[in-house]
Amino acid sequence: MSQVEGHKLSQIVYSCYFARSREGEQFAPDHVFSYQVAGTLTVNDAAHNYAFQEGDFRFTKRNSLVKFNKQPPENGEFKAISIYLDQQTLRKFALEFGYEASPHRNGKAVIELKSDPLLKSYVDSLMPYQEFQPPANQHLMSLKLKEAILILLQTNPELKDILFDFSEPGKIDLEGFMQQNFHFNVQLKRYAYLTGRSMATFKRDFEKIFHISPSRWLVQKRLETAHYLIKEKGKAPSDVYLETGFEDLSHFSFAFKKAYGVAPSRIR
Missing domain, CATH: 1.10.10.60 (Homeodomain-like)
Known part of the structure; x- marks a missing residue:
């Protein structure tokens, strides 16, 4: 259950586990764009089950209840990169580039993203920054977050109405x-x-x-x-x-x- 390594630089997080691991509190307050480097991640959102293998991309929507189960490969380590897209970052981006959301249905909490050369080249570009520690290179990290949003919009334009929906949950049953x-x-x-x-x-x-x-x-x-x-x-x-x-x-x-x-x- 131990995490042997975890580098966090601002909203970019590198996870590395040598044993099976489950998350603590199962609430995702921010949108998260993730890439599975090694091992298997299974996810449950009450309505659906997902399994992500090495090389898979995923997008977890903010304000979601999700359970994660991290399974390392045999004789190996579970590794993943996650980019957390908080509301402040997205609001600044929306103002700069003139984006706003259109009405949409909520849909699944976790979206399986198709592999794309742009997505892969982006996560590859993050690898050299693993050893950096905050607050160094914060301007560079801001650029990498902006790049992540631009690439997500280029490869998955339907994410616009999710990324720039800044409404809070309404009163429900x-x-x-x-x-x-x-x-x-x-x-x-x-x-x-x-x-x-x-x-x-x-x-x-x-x-x-x-x-x-x-x-x-x-x-x-x-x-x-x-x-x-x-x-x-x-x-x-x-x-x-x-x-x-x-x-x-x-x-x-x-x-x-x-x-x-x-x-x-x-x-x-």
Whole structure:
């Protein structure tokens, strides 16, 4: 589970893992353009599963709930390059070049980008900068971010309406959203934000619908799902706790035993 190497220069991140790894909080606040250098990345956004192999490009949309599973190749290391495109950078770009978004449907959280010589030459050009540390070469890094946006628009023009959509999430059906996304390991403030509510309004609306606090409901819902997966589907507790949104195995085991009177490893 260890990350043996990780270089970060502004919004350009190099990841290198020698063991299987899963992300912590499963919320993507910014758009991310990524290239898979080595190993396999599997992604789940509640509605779809994706698998990215060496040489694949992907685009993860901001304000998405996604689970990542990083698998190194046999006797090798998982390696990836990610370029984080924050709202400030994109707003400046839109003003400079006169871009604005047209209305569009949200669609998938993760977009599989077709390989293109322009995309490949861009990620190759980033390799020499791996050893640099911020704040050195910040002007150069700003140019590389701008180049990334220009190349994405050239190779995938449909991304314009995603990149330059600066609207915040609107108020949506809270019950449906929570039933679909309870298994993501994110803070309550993320759920409130993604359903278009302040924290106070989120809690008030939630208790009107579910007649229980969000924190208690999440634990109960996750435990019920975990119990079903272990007993009916034969899954291992070590896999189920992550799948259902618990942060670590010990917390899951403690909560499970408290709820069901028996350790999760003993119910099958």
